């Protein structure tokens with residue numbers, strides 16, 4: 001079994017990003033600039049946004065964190081989105097989800113200019129992905145694609161089972177694996193909460209992507225020898241032996257499944273590490289006008 005080491009890959013990518021920033025500065029250009037909007041005080045969102053901002057600093061990007069109170073009216077947030085759309089000093093921005101209930105997430109996502117949508121959530125960018133056109137891939141799928149490429153894992157003709165069909169992980173992963181080219185050309189099965197017999201599908205998978213949110217759902221008897229396992233899940237389970245009283249586990253029973261897997265991502269230290277650097281890679285693309293040429 002070999003670990004798919006997201007931590008190491010993320011470090012490599014960060015040093016590549018630093019070099020890219022140096023090259024931009026040497027060419028007399030400015031550093032890429034990511035803005036992050038955080039509405040309210042959801043504890044998990046605060047941690048995610050803080051990580052994103054810190055990662056920007058580590059690679060020499062400029063970052064701006066815009067915090068708004070939980071009771072911010074939707075119209076005010078839309079106005080801010082509009083300002084950011086037209087702010088030439090901002091290359092890309094994200095509005096951290098989930099938003100407070102009185103704000104319609106879809107309306108906000110649609111209001112973000114696709115050129116600045118470095119989260120890759122706008123339907124225009126999602127549609128471009130589905131058609132195999134250059135786009136900002138959503139961060140987690142982008143991180144998984146990058147991991148597969150850097151470990152040179154073959155996908156052509158492989159049976160891929162994606163467990164979970166969310167818009168941000170499962171569905172884009174299924175699309176990407178089934179597209180022409182690498183890392184695609186696979187035969188993809190999507191399993192979800194209404195799947196009748198999950199184990200039937202996972203047992204014949206060469207590659208499993210688990211993005212469900214159920215701790216250790218995928219057990220050793222549900223996979224075959226030599227499987228490649230990409231565990232996206234991040235779940236807290238109680239653990240009195242830890243100082244914080246909990247530990248993080250994935251959607252895969254790592255201890256059991258790693259006995260049979262050829263490659264597996266750890267949690268933490270796997271996909272999660274790749275997600276943040278993917279946002280930075282998208283921001284660099286935005287700054288360089290790689291997807292949408294700058295006017």
Ligand code: NAD
Nearest residue numbers: 140164165166169192193211212213232233234271272275
């Ligand atoms: P979601 O909650 O939006 O969707 C969960 C999916 O799982 C649904 O499509 C549902 O149909 C499916 N599902 C539910 N029960 C199932 C079952 N018993 N069998 C098969 N499928 C079932 O999920 P999400 O936003 O994609 O997140 C999934 C997990 O990944 C969560 O633990 C989340 O915290 C984690 N996550 C991690 C990262 C990262 O960077 N590593 C990024 C995003 C999400």
